[in-house]
Amino acid sequence: METLAPSQGFLGLSDEEAAGTAGKPGVTIVPFGLEASVSYGGGTARGPQAIIDASHQVELFDEELWREPCRDYDLTTLAPFPLETGIPRALDQLEAIVGGILDQGRFPLTLGGEHSLTVGALRPFLKRFDDLVILQFDAHADLRDGYDGEPYSHAAAMRRCLDAPGVSLVSVGVRNISAEEIPFLEVNRERIQIHWAKDKASWNIDEIVAPLAGRPVYLTFDLDGFDASLMPATGTPEPGGLFWDEAINIIRAASRVAGEIVGADIVELAPIAGLHACDFLAAKLAHKILAYRFSGAAR
Numbered sequence: 001m002e003t004l005a006p007s008q009g010f011l012g013l014s015d016e017e018a019a020g021t022a023g024k025p026g027v028t029i030v031p032f033g034l035e036a037s038v039s040y041g042g043g044t045a046r047g048p049q050a051i052i053d054a055s056h057q058v059e060l061f062d063e064e065l066w067r068e069p070c071r072d073y074d075l076t077t078l079a080p081f082p083l084e085t086g087i088p089r090a091l092d093q094l095e096a097i098v099g100g101i102l103d104q105g106r107f108p109l110t111l112g113g114e115h116s117l118t119v120g121a122l123r124p125f126l127k128r129f130d131d132l133v134i135l136q137f138d139a140h141a142d143l144r145d146g147y148d149g150e151p152y153s154h155a156a157a158m159r160r161c162l163d164a165p166g167v168s169l170v171s172v173g174v175r176n177i178s179a180e181e182i183p184f185l186e187v188n189r190e191r192i193q194i195h196w197a198k199d200k201a202s203w204n205i206d207e208i209v210a211p212l213a214g215r216p217v218y219l220t221f222d223l224d225g226f227d228a229s230l231m232p233a234t235g236t237p238e239p240g241g242l243f244w245d246e247a248i249n250i251i252r253a254a255s256r257v258a259g260e261i262v263g264a265d266i267v268e269l270a271p272i273a274g275l276h277a278c279d280f281l282a283a284k285l286a287h288k289i290l291a292y293r294f295s296g297a298a299r
Contacts, residue, residue: 001097002079009077011070011287012056021074025294026106029077029286030121032094034113036087036150043270044235048111050271051286052077054279058287062295069291073107087152091120098263099124107293109286112267114235115142115157118220121265126164129216129262134161135209135254136171137225137247139238141194143181154235154268157220159184162191170211172250173197173225173242197240205253212258219251219264219289223282233278234268244281248288255292264289 003009006018010029031048060068084093094110098121101108110121115138125132136142136158143162147155161167168191175197177185185192195208226247228237255261266289269282 004077004079010052010055024074027073027075027290028101028106028108030097030108030110031080032110032113032117034083034090034117044114044268046271047113047269050279051111051282055283058284062291065291065295069295073294087116094120095123108263110265115154115222115267116152118157118265119160122161122218125218125262130166131215133168133212133215133217135217135219137173138222139176139224139241141174141177141181143184175238175240205250208250209253209257212254214259216260216262217258219261221266222268224268231278233270233272233275235270252292252297255297261293
């Protein structure tokens, strides 16, 4: 697939900056603006480009890690490409793309697009790991067995991932679940741990990340996991959610205990014209995830 020039891709690096990372571990940014099952606000098709554009304003130096983390990995951004029509075909397309990236020994970070894309991005990892755990940041449990007649709806994102029997799930920030999801949750307690947003004042981060210890972790971050006051630019903004430090503290801890964070996606940005803060937050989140993955987490 075609790639963007470094100055046009994620973080907007100069040719010199990009050349300086040759031979470092590889990262490939996959813009995948899937928008096919939205049930409230729309706009996720424009999310990937908004994140890439905003990333050009992210300061490369990280004051926590006291370095420019982007010097620790070789960054490539795929050029925009047409998505296959229909969710199943689009998921097959994303599976092939992510699988190819993994075959190259690179780390895939998918920028969405709606949350239904996660199962497509996850499939190549299922072929490589038999003890994969998903770390999900989300306002919604996403455990429905379909929604509005679509089994691959964004409302069923984690249910479709859990169709794979070896996968387990740690969810953080959930504050919206339907009655129809409860039976599935209750019979899968050994595979699913939900840390409800209502309890966040008493969360123990070490307990949250303990199931990740020594295991391959796939991180999926639905931006509606953030509080609606911080992230209104999403299809279903919810009050009572996470704030920046709360999310980052968990990602930092996860990066310390996980066997390895093997891949990630950031989904459900629906840009609002003139409101750059949400685009920037998503871009900085991506920068921070990569920083912890490739530069380590400060203690």
